[in-house]
Amino acid sequence: MKKMILKSSLLVLVILLTSCKDKQENKExxxxxxxxxxxxxxxxxxxxxxxxxxxxxxxxxxxxxxxxxxxxxxxxxxxxxxxxxxxxxxxxxxxxxxxxxxxxxxxxxxxxxxxxTKQDSIYKSYYKNEFSKIQKIAFPLYQLSDSLHKIDALNIHIEKGRLSKKHQVFMDEKWRQLDSLSIKLTSEYVSKHADAIGAALVIDDRFIKYPNPEMAKELYSALTPKVQNSFYGKKVKASLDLFEKISVGAQAPEFSQTDTNGEIVKLSDYKGKYVLIDFWASWCGPCRKENPNVVLAYKKYHAKGFDVLGISLDDKKDRWLKAIKNDNLTWSHVSDLKGWENVVAKLYGVKVVPTNYLIDPDGKIVAKNLREEELQSRLAEIFEN
Missing domain, CATH: 2.60.40.10 (Immunoglobulins)
Known part of the structure; x- marks a missing residue:
C-alpha cells in the first residue's frame, strides 16, 4: 500500500513538472x-x-x-x-x-x-508606482523654482537668469533630496525585478538617458545574467562602455563639423584653451533657459582663455540661426542638422539636452553637465584662484 502511494505521488510530481515544461515549450x-x-x-x-x-x-x-x-x-x-x-x-x-x-x-x-504580457506589466509598474511618487514631488519643485526665478528677476542686484544665493542653496538641497528619493525607489525596483527586462529598460530610462553612469553601473551589476545578455541589457552595457570613454579624466574625442557659414570647425582648434562643448537645440526649453548663464560665463572669462563651442541638435537651419541671434550666443556654433542623429552627439553619448563637457587646454575632460551656479563656481576656481 505504501509503495502504491509513493508511486502515485511520484507520478503526480512527474506530471506537474512535465506540464510546466510543456507550458514553457508551448509558449516558445x-x-x-x-x-x-x-x-x-x-x-x-x-x-x-x-x-x-x-x-x-x-x-x-x-x-x-x-x-x-x-x-x-x-x-x-x-x-x-x-x-x-x-x-x-x-x-x-x-x-x-x-x-x-x-x-x-x-x-x-x-x-x-x-x-x-507579464514583461510589459512589470516594466509599466515602475511608472505607476515608483516614478509616480517621484513626479508628485518633482512637479511642485519645478513650479517653486520658476517662482523663485521670477522673484529674483525683480532684484536689480541679481544677474538675469540667476537665483539669489539664499534661494540657490535652498533649491540645491531640494533637488538633492529628490535625487536621493529617485535613486532609492529606482534601486528598490531593480532589485525586486532583476530577472525582468523591465529593470534594464528602467536603468536606461532613468540613468542612461539622464546620465548617472555610477548608478547605472551599480544597478546593471544587480541584473541577472539572462537580463544582462538581453537586447536591452546589452544596450545598457554599450552605453556604460561609451561613458567610460567620455568620463572625467579621459581625452575628449576629436571631431569636426560645419559652422553656421559652412566652415569646418574642429575640437583641436581650441587646444590651449578651456572650452565648454555645449549640446543644445532651439526647441529645447531648458537649454534656452540655461543660455543666459552660459553667456554670462563667456563674457566673464573669455578674455582669460575660456571659450564655448555650441553643438546643435536642430534639424532646421533657420530656427537654429534665429535662436543663436535671439539668445545672443556670440561664440562658434556647429551642426549637421540631423537632430538626435547628430554625429558628434552620438560620439559623446548625448541622450538629453542640455548636456555639456568642459575640456582643459590639453584636451582632457575635466567636468560634465555644469549648469547655473555650478558652472560659474568651477570657472571661478580655474580663472580666479
Missing amino acids: TLGYTINGRIENMKEGMVYLETSGEDNQVIDSAVVTQGEFLLQGKIQEPLMYSIKEKGKSYGTTFILDNDVINIQGKKDSLFYAKVRG
Missing part, C-alpha cells in the same frame, strides 16, 4: 497572439512596428467590426507598437510570446489598455 513554439479591439472603428488597418531608433513594420492586420488579430513569434521580449494606418503614434508595449489583449479607441490608441 506557438509564439504570440494579439487580440485587439478598437472602439468606433468598423474597418481599417493596424500595423505592428518595432519601437526604437529605426521603426520597422513587421506585420499588419485588417480591422473588421472593430477587431483584429495578429500572430507571430519573437526570439526575445522587445518593445513594439501598434498603430492605426496613417497615424504617427500608437500603443507601445513589450511584446512577448503570450496571448495579449489590446483594447482602445479610434484615433487614440496611445491610451489603449494592454493585458496579458
Whole structure:
C-alpha cells in the first residue's frame, strides 16, 4: 500500500513538472497572439512596428467590426507598437510570446489598455508606482523654482537668469533630496525585478538617458545574467562602455563639423584653451533657459582663455540661426542638422539636452553637465584662484 502511494505521488510530481515544461515549450513554439479591439472603428488597418531608433513594420492586420488579430513569434521580449494606418503614434508595449489583449479607441490608441504580457506589466509598474511618487514631488519643485526665478528677476542686484544665493542653496538641497528619493525607489525596483527586462529598460530610462553612469553601473551589476545578455541589457552595457570613454579624466574625442557659414570647425582648434562643448537645440526649453548663464560665463572669462563651442541638435537651419541671434550666443556654433542623429552627439553619448563637457587646454575632460551656479563656481576656481 505504501509503495502504491509513493508511486502515485511520484507520478503526480512527474506530471506537474512535465506540464510546466510543456507550458514553457508551448509558449516558445506557438509564439504570440494579439487580440485587439478598437472602439468606433468598423474597418481599417493596424500595423505592428518595432519601437526604437529605426521603426520597422513587421506585420499588419485588417480591422473588421472593430477587431483584429495578429500572430507571430519573437526570439526575445522587445518593445513594439501598434498603430492605426496613417497615424504617427500608437500603443507601445513589450511584446512577448503570450496571448495579449489590446483594447482602445479610434484615433487614440496611445491610451489603449494592454493585458496579458507579464514583461510589459512589470516594466509599466515602475511608472505607476515608483516614478509616480517621484513626479508628485518633482512637479511642485519645478513650479517653486520658476517662482523663485521670477522673484529674483525683480532684484536689480541679481544677474538675469540667476537665483539669489539664499534661494540657490535652498533649491540645491531640494533637488538633492529628490535625487536621493529617485535613486532609492529606482534601486528598490531593480532589485525586486532583476530577472525582468523591465529593470534594464528602467536603468536606461532613468540613468542612461539622464546620465548617472555610477548608478547605472551599480544597478546593471544587480541584473541577472539572462537580463544582462538581453537586447536591452546589452544596450545598457554599450552605453556604460561609451561613458567610460567620455568620463572625467579621459581625452575628449576629436571631431569636426560645419559652422553656421559652412566652415569646418574642429575640437583641436581650441587646444590651449578651456572650452565648454555645449549640446543644445532651439526647441529645447531648458537649454534656452540655461543660455543666459552660459553667456554670462563667456563674457566673464573669455578674455582669460575660456571659450564655448555650441553643438546643435536642430534639424532646421533657420530656427537654429534665429535662436543663436535671439539668445545672443556670440561664440562658434556647429551642426549637421540631423537632430538626435547628430554625429558628434552620438560620439559623446548625448541622450538629453542640455548636456555639456568642459575640456582643459590639453584636451582632457575635466567636468560634465555644469549648469547655473555650478558652472560659474568651477570657472571661478580655474580663472580666479
